[in-house]
Amino acid sequence: RDHSMVQMMVDRGEISVEEAQYHPEKHYITRALGVGEMLDIDYLEEEMPEKSAVLLCSDGLSNYLDREDLHRLIWNNDAFSAVEQLIGQANAMGGADNITAVLITK
Template identity: 30%
Template sequence: MEIAHRTHIGLVRDLNEDSIHLFRSKCRRVVAIVADGMGGHQAGDVASQQTIRIMERYLAPIQFQNTTEDKSNHLLQAVGKANEQVFSLAMRNNQYQGMGTTVIGAVIDLKEVVLAHVGDSRAYMLHDGGLYQLTEDHSYVNMLQKHGQITAEEAKNHPQRNMIVRAVGTSDEVEVDLITTPWEKDDILLLCSDGLTTMVSEREIGEVLSQAGETMEEKADRLLQMALHAGGKDNVSLILMKHRGASSPS
C-alpha cells in the first residue's frame, strides 16, 4: 500500500483542531482515522486528539477476523468508547463543555475497506477512473438539500453550511454510519476533513487522484496546495492510500 498524509492549520484559523493517525492492529490490519474537532478555547483540538487516542487504544490490540461484521463491530465499539470518554471529559471540565469532533475511521484489508463515520469529514474512492463519495455528510445543509429545500449550488454558500447534526462527544450516545466498499488493485482511498472539500471541488479532487505518473505524496501535496490557494479558510487534513496488489496491507 502506498500512503501519504497531510494536516495543515490553513490560512485563517489560529489552531489546528484536526487530528489524523495511521497505525496497524495486532493482526497487521491498516487503520486510518481523520477527526475534525469543534469547540472554543482549544476544546476541538482536545476532542479530536482524544478520539483518535481512544480509538487506537481500543483497535490496536484487536485480532480482526476476516468478516465485514467483525470489522464493523469493532469500529462501532471504538467510536462508541471515544464518544463516551470525550462526553465525560466535557461534562467534568467547564472549558471543554460543548466540544465534539467528526470522525472517519477505516479498517483496510486486501479486499475491502470498512468505514465508521460521524459528521462531515468524508471518504472517497477512486475506482476505474471514477471518484465516488462513500460517506454522507451529517450536516444541516445536507438535510435541507435531501428534502429539496435548497439546491446543491445554494448549499455551497449557505450561511449554516458548517453546522453538523452528529458529532462524537456532544451527547451521551452517538449514531454511527458503517460503510463497506470493495478494495482492489490501483484503487485510491481518500479520507479528509471538510477543510479540503469546501475549498476543492469533487471534480478537481478526481482529476488529481486520477492523474497518472504521480506518487501519493505528490497528490497529497497538490490537494493541500489547492485548498490553500482557494483560501485555506479551515484546517485541511487528508490521508491517501493506494492499493498496490496482493501484499498491499501487509
C-alpha cells in the same frame, strides 16, 4: 457527504447542491465526536472496484476544491502525492481552516 443541516436539506430535495455551497448555515453539523456518550456512526462494508478511490476529508479541504479539482489531483498522482497536492491547493486558494485528508485507492 457532510453530516450537516444543509446536506439534510439537499437529501430531502429542499435545496440544490449548488445552493448548498453558499448556504449561510452550511457549517451547522448534526454529529460531532466528544459531544455525548453515544454517537451515531455510518458503517459501510463494500469491495472497492479496481481503479477506485475513497477520500475522507474535512471541510477545510472540500470547501476550497470542487469535484473536478479533486478528481484531477487524485487520478493524476499516487495517493501520497495527491493528498499533499490537495492540501497545498486548498491552502493556496485561501484555506483558512484546518485540513484533514485520507485517500484510499485501489
